[in-house]
Amino acid sequence: MRISAKGRYALAAVILMAHKYSSGEYITVISISEKLGISKIYLEQVFSLLKRGKVVTSVKGAQGGYRLSLAPSKMTVLDVLSAVEMPLFEKSEETVGDKAPHIEAAMRLAVFDILDSSVKNSMTKITIESLVVEALKNKDDNALMFYI
Numbered sequence: 394m395r396i397s398a399k400g401r402y403a404l405a406a407v408i409l410m411a412h413k414y415s416s417g418e419y420i421t422v423i424s425i426s427e428k429l430g431i432s433k434i435y436l437e438q439v440f441s442l443l444k445r446g447k448v449v450t451s452v453k454g455a456q457g458g459y460r461l462s463l464a465p466s467k468m469t470v471l472d473v474l475s476a477v478e479m480p481l482f483e484k485s486e487e488t489v490g491d492k493a494p495h496i497e498a499a500m501r502l503a504v505f506d507i508l509d510s511s512v513k514n515s516m517t518k519i520t521i522e523s524l525v526v527e528a529l530k531n532k533d534d535n536a537l538m539f540y541i
Contacts (some may be wrong), residue, residue, distance in 0.1 A: 395427055396478065397444070397477075397478060398473065398476050399435075399477050399478070400473075400478045401440045402429075402431050402435065403442070403473055403474070403476070403477040404430075404442055404470065404473050404474065405429055405522075406429065406436065406439065406443075406521065407438070407448065407461065407468070408441070408524050408528055409429060409523070410425070410459065410460070410461050410469075411461060411465035411521045411522065411525045411540075412488050412525050412528070412529075414460075414461055414464065414465050417460075418458075418460075419452050419456065419460045420458045420459055420460070421438055421457070421458040421459075422440055422458070422459070423437050424458075425534065429460075439477060440459055441479045442476055443459075443473070443477065444459075446472075446475065447476075448461070448462060448468070448472055449461055450462050464501055465520065466521075466522040467520070468519070468521045469516060469518070469519060470516040470519040470521070470524070471516035471517045474516065482509050482540070485500075485501065485505045488500065494501055508532075
């Protein structure tokens with residue numbers, strides 16, 4: 394399975410937003426763009442898909458921006474990637490279906506369907522909250538600045 398740049402950026406943006414979820418504030422695409430170093434124009438496309446997929450909600454105006462539609466503990470990696478990756482799980486193309494349908498069926502049932510199911514199952518178990526916790530564990534404490 395290959396996740397596109399759009400999927401990776403969406404996941405990174407959602408993790409950043411989840412970190413501030415409890416404050417209840419809306420976050421602008423510009424601030425996310427600056428914090429993550431992602432093009433604002435590209436992020437706007439990503440957020441359009443996230444909104445359509447009901448991963449985020451938005452408010453217009455001076456105090457506007459985006460906010461997660463669910464608590465990070467209730468949102469999964471599958472929720473985010475399904476919103477931006479079109480389609481996330483494609484049916485594999487037939488390889489030898491015309492000449493050897495029994496081999497084709499065996500490959501589909503014993504390999505491809507099992508792999509798709511395993512990946513999907515794994516992505517439903519990974520919450521955005523768990524990714525926030527992991528990000529905080531890996532945060533570079535040396536990056537903090539102290540002013541005297």
